[in-house]
Amino acid sequence: MTLAEVKETLQAELLTQDSDLSLEVHSACASDMMSDVLAFTRPECLIITGLANQQTLRTVEIADALAVLFVRGKRPDQDMIAVANAKKIPLLATNFCMYDACGLLFNKGLCGVTEQVRKILGKDGCR
Amino acid sequence: MAADNTFIQEYSIKGWDFTRAGEASCEIKNILKQIGVSQDVIRRVAIASYEAEMNVVMYARQGTMRCEIDTTKIKITIEDEGPGIADIDQAMQEGFSTATPEMREMGFGAGMGLPNIKRNSDGCEVTSVVGKGTKVAMSFNL
Ligand SMILES: Nc1ncnc2c1ncn2[C@@H]1O[C@H](COP(=O)(O)OP(=O)(O)OP(=O)(O)O)[C@@H](O)[C@H]1O
Ligand SMILES: [Mg+2]
Numbered sequence: 001m002t003l004a005e006v007k008e009t010l011q012a013e014l015l016t017q018d019s020d021l022s023l024e025v026h027s028a029c030a031s032d033m034m035s036d037v038l039a040f041t042r043p044e045c046l047i048i049t050g051l052a053n054q055q056t057l058r059t060v061e062i063a064d065a066l067a068v069l070f071v072r073g074k075r076p077d078q079d080m081i082a083v084a085n086a087k088k089i090p091l092l093a094t095n096f097c098m099y100d101a102c103g104l105l106f107n108k109g110l111c112g113v114t115e116q117v118r119k120i121l122g123k124d125g126c127r
Numbered sequence: 128m129a130a131d132n133t134f135i136q137e138y139s140i141k142g143w144d145f146t147r148a149g150e151a152s153c154e155i156k157n158i159l160k161q162i163g164v165s166q167d168v169i170r171r172v173a174i175a176s177y178e179a180e181m182n183v184v185m186y187a188r189q190g191t192m193r194c195e196i197d198t199t200k201i202k203i204t205i206e207d208e209g210p211g212i213a214d215i216d217q218a219m220q221e222g223f224s225t226a227t228p229e230m231r232e233m234g235f236g237a238g239m240g241l242p243n244i245k246r247n248s249d250g251c252e253v254t255s256v257v258g259k260g261t262k263v264a265m266s267f268n269l
Contacts, residue, residue, distance in 0.1 A: 031237075033235070033236065035240050038174050039242070043166070055148070062156070062174055063174065064170055
């Protein structure tokens with residue numbers, strides 16, 4: 001799923017400048033706990049979180065994630081957005097709560113990292 | 128590279144310094160990229176060293192991170208001066224955490240740090256003296 005599709009699905013706002021929204025995320029991971037994210041992500045994933053601090057950006061760098069989606073109206077401060085711009089990490093923000101944001105993305109075929117989910121839903125369920 | 132073909136780099140880590148927190152791990156990650164280590168190994172080293180670095184930032188006064196690379200493996204050793212860990216087996220369990228509410232608000236305290244280190248490394252050893260400090264030694268095969 002492209003970042004443009006993520007943005008459209010969740011009526012999200014793009015917080016960073018010149019981000020390439022044609023980039024594709026292949027999986028997603030949702031948590032407010034960064035070690036959880038590090039335990040359950042694949043490279044090029046979308047991190048869905050309500051945690052808006054510098055540690056979120058570190059986690060992106062460390063885990064080779066592709067972008068961050070902030071949920072339930074959380075917004076990072078200008079410093080953090082500046083760092084994200086410098087590091088070319090696209091940041092999106094939606095007002096949907098985490099569960100609903102995940103549900104809407106899942107519905108469109110963006111799955112997590114549990115192997116079984118791909119077996120259960122097959123190719124049509126998990127793009 | 129030294130004469131015996133081992134690359135060594137050391138970084139210092141300051142307790143409770145959240146602006147620099149994670150910098151050492153990111154630098155190691157960049158070095159590994161530059162010398163052409165495979166992406167999977169780079170990612171595992173980065174995750175494990177970041178978890179250990181953050182534990183020093185959160186729980187200890189200060190520490191050092193030493194990175195040694197030779198032709199067969201990468202060794203990362205993080206040693207700190209801090210409270211130490213009384214029960215290491217308990218600390219290694221998924222979900223065990225003594226993180227304060229303040230730390231949790233910053234996104235820590237899942238109790239997944241040490242388990243992540245174990246999962247991502249090819250060998251890790253945690254030793255600690257209560258009241259003195261903690262040492263986490265991990266290695267990755269190349
Ligand atoms: N360097 C350290 N010095 C003192 N105590 C430590 C150190 N590293 C870990 N601990 C103890 O071990 C516990 C478990 O550590 P671990 O990294 O697995 O989880 P956490 O730091 O609590 O949460 P997370 O890493 O998921 O954010 C910590 O809560 C802390 O009590
Ligand atoms: Mg930890």
